[in-house]
Amino acid sequence: MADLKERLLPPKPASAVNLRDPSYRPSGSGRQPYQSVDVSGLKKRGQGLRSWIRVDTSGNSQVIEVDKFTMMRRCDLPARDLRLLDPLFVYPSTILGREKAIVVNLEQIRCIITADEVLLLNSLDSYVLQYVVELQRRLTAAGVNEVWSSDGSDLSRRRGNRSIDNMFGNTSPDYLPFEFRALEVALEAACTFLDSQAAELEIEAYPLLDELTSKISTLNLERARRLKSRLVALTRRVQKVRDEIEQLMDDDGDMAEMYLTEKKRRMESSSFYGDQSLMGYRSNDGLQSVSAPVSPVSSPPESRRLEKSLSIARSRHESTKSTESSTESIEELEMLLEAYFVVIDSTLNKLTSLKEYIDDTEDFINIQLDNVRNQLIQFELILTTATFVVAIFGVVAGIFGMNFPISLFDDAGAFKWVLIITGGSGFIIFCTFLWFFRHRRLMPL
Numbered sequence: 001m002a003d004l005k006e007r008l009l010p011p012k013p014a015s016a017v018n019l020r021d022p023s024y025r026p027s028g029s030g031r032q033p034y035q036s037v038d039v040s041g042l043k044k045r046g047q048g049l050r051s052w053i054r055v056d057t058s059g060n061s062q063v064i065e066v067d068k069f070t071m072m073r074r075c076d077l078p079a080r081d082l083r084l085l086d087p088l089f090v091y092p093s094t095i096l097g098r099e100k101a102i103v104v105n106l107e108q109i110r111c112i113i114t115a116d117e118v119l120l121l122n123s124l125d126s127y128v129l130q131y132v133v134e135l136q137r138r139l140t141a142a143g144v145n146e147v148w149s150s151d152g153s154d155l156s157r158r159r160g161n162r163s164i165d166n167m168f169g170n171t172s173p174d175y176l177p178f179e180f181r182a183l184e185v186a187l188e189a190a191c192t193f194l195d196s197q198a199a200e201l202e203i204e205a206y207p208l209l210d211e212l213t214s215k216i217s218t219l220n221l222e223r224a225r226r227l228k229s230r231l232v233a234l235t236r237r238v239q240k241v242r243d244e245i246e247q248l249m250d251d252d253g254d255m256a257e258m259y260l261t262e263k264k265r266r267m268e269s270s271s272f273y274g275d276q277s278l279m280g281y282r283s284n285d286g287l288q289s290v291s292a293p294v295s296p297v298s299s300p301p302e303s304r305r306l307e308k309s310l311s312i313a314r315s316r317h318e319s320t321k322s323t324e325s326s327t328e329s330i331e332e333l334e335m336l337l338e339a340y341f342v343v344i345d346s347t348l349n350k351l352t353s354l355k356e357y358i359d360d361t362e363d364f365i366n367i368q369l370d371n372v373r374n375q376l377i378q379f380e381l382i383l384t385t386a387t388f389v390v391a392i393f394g395v396v397a398g399i400f401g402m403n404f405p406i407s408l409f410d411d412a413g414a415f416k417w418v419l420i421i422t423g424g425s426g427f428i429i430f431c432t433f434l435w436f437f438r439h440r441r442l443m444p445l
Contacts, residue, residue, distance in 0.1 A: 077098060205358070389427075
């Protein structure tokens with residue numbers, strides 16, 4: 001990994017060049033040389049050069065520096081598609097199929113896939129470097145398997161076992177074209193990254209929620225709130241990737257548009273047939289001129305005849321090849337997308353289960369808090385009733401505290417009987433209130 005970082009580091013910036021050195025001389029146009037462009041000091045709008053990692057079909061990688069307009073012409077992409085890859089902006093996960101490229105924006109993996117190369121924005125992110133390493137490993141392994149399969153096919157032809165060779169050729173995992181292999185590595189990297197984050201969230205969530213059910217505190221509630229915020233953000237990202245894959249699987253036209261190798265082969269073959277028809281037209285024209293003159297009134301112009309012959313050859317070739325390969329190519333890509341759709345759907349199910357567990361924990365905590373609240377209300381009701389009974393003593397004391405003569409004051413045992421009667425009356429009133437509360441089911445007594 002360290003060697004790969006050293007190879008993929010951007011070149012030395014222009015800030016490291018000593019401009020006061022007398023040996024340093026700028027070019028005639030006043031601009032600095034190409035190799036000393038400071039990529040880190042570019043404008044935020046992307047008008048300057050950007051560092052890209054290029055991986056070809058053989059697995060070789062190199063760092064190139066091109067501007068936005070050169071990249072647009074190179075990959076035949078509009079500016080809005082390149083804006084999706086800009087690290088200064090945050091866009092949701094997107095997979096776009098264009099005429100000559102596939103634009104992939106899946107989490108940290110932001111790249112342009114063509115029929116011959118993969119272009120990634122140069123970054124020291126570990127997931128980007130892992131993507132480059134994994135893609136190189138698979139392309140190298142695919143090249144070795146192709147050499148091995150070609151040797152095996154020659155040997156099988158010598159032995160006359162063509163059926164066995166065809167059987168092994170159909171079960172080979174490296175039958176996908178280059179753009180699908182690169183897309184598969186990007187999907188695998190994104191799904192693995194999201195699944196690892198979901199696993200880390202699960203490891204952190206379940207002990208915290210179990211602790212929260214046993215001990216409700218402000219610290220645990222704050223941790224649960226942050227955990228739920230992370231869960232919602234991660235679920236939104238996983239849902240976006242799942243929806244993007246599902247949208248591609250539902251649209252056969254978009255999947256057929258992403259088959260870049262087939263389209264390139266058709267264009268090359270159509271140009272080849274067009275050249276052959278042009279050569280045949282010229283030869284036929286020469287023969288006709290030698291054998292017999294042709295009336296200029298009956299013969300169409302030369303440009304129309306050439307255009308007609310080219311269109312007929314191109315239409316015949318495309319009609320015979322498109323019907324045979326379109327179904328197979330869509331089926332291959334559909335199987336690839338379906339495999340990673342299952343993976344991302346499993347991750348989404350994990351997050352959904354975790355969210356349901358959090359909701360169940362919240363419901364349990366609310367039930368506990370409601371129970372405590374009900375107990376407090378019951379205690380307050382009992383305390384209010386006891387306060388009412390005690391207030392009866394205050395009423396009796398207030399009555400006997402008035403300044404008027406009465407014969408009861410002369411009896412020595414009257415005070416005792418007043419206390420006994422007042423206390424008994426208060427106890428009877430208190431029991432009556434409790435019986436009423438129990439009868440109305442206001443408290444479980």
